[in-house]
Amino acid sequence: MSETTHDPAPTHDRDGRRTFCKLCIGGLSVASAATVAYPVASFLGMPITVGANKPVAVPLSSLAPGQAHYAEFQGQQIVILSDEEGQRVFSASCPHLGCNVMWSPADALFHCPCHGAVFNSHGQVVSGPVSASLKKVPFEVKNGVIIVS
């Protein structure tokens, strides 16, 4: 053992080591925090919703005349109506404040459960606190199947 090993290292050298250790500990802490934070932040993000943009396909044979068929299209409720005048597709959202209107086969009218708006089978306003008719949704009929896309 030489004498120099027992001497305390010069101050600037010890400071260098101290800073190095601090940087290492700090770096590892940040890296550890990031490995936890990244998956947690991802988890809190939006989940993948399968089939959100899938077209709605309903065979005409499954639609009873005068009955409404509800389906989900792009995250919104739509209502398919079939009677002697043909088929119509509306957004179920009431143009007043967005509640879903209910089809009542007894009087062949749409009733909004929230504020009592009433629409006829063509989506036109009959009564209630609303001036716009139900929004029409474009559709096509192919080989006896209603397709909304």
Add this chain to the structure above:
Amino acid sequence: MRLLGRIFDWFDERYELTPLIEKNVTHKQVPRTLGWSACFGGLAFLTFLVQVFTGMLLLMYYKPHPSAAWDSVTFIKSNVPMGWLVQRIHTVGANTMIVLVFMHFARVAYYKIFRKPRELHWISGVVLMLITTIMAFTGYLLPWTQLSYWGAKVGTEIPGAVPWIGEGIRNWVRRGPAISGETLGFFFSLHIWILPAVAVAFMLMHFMMIRRTGISRPL
């Protein structure tokens, strides 16, 4: 770094954090003879915290209903970003926690640390061990798979072997004669609220008594 230091100082001035940190972390004296095996209890507590945290995340999507439970777990695993990881950590964490609790238990038994004045550490520890195993058992049913169903069926059959009152206990645990949606709801409430709350109470007791008596010194 300067800024972080100044923010810390602001809190330190008001809450006097430095003496707390010195007393409990940086200047804490532990017996020289204490080995790494003394860490099992602390590690078991760490896994408990991981379980609580990942459990809170899973609770955002899990649905405790027979017709929805399996689908919701599948949704977490395949549709939620990093959901597979959180779900897997929660499953593996449960097994890890049991292993650590039993290693802690074995060490305390082997070194006879349970002797006076530490009898209550032992008793609260045994209660915590039972709670840990019941939490694992109730959690096992929640994904509502074939494995979970039959695991719960066999597990709840065990108290049924007790003479006279066994069937009553079994039916009480199952909330009926068979494993059903009621069993799932009961196990769910035990798993996410009742048992963790009781466990936290016993943990406080366990840790506060260790502060009181100090860590046992090996001979």
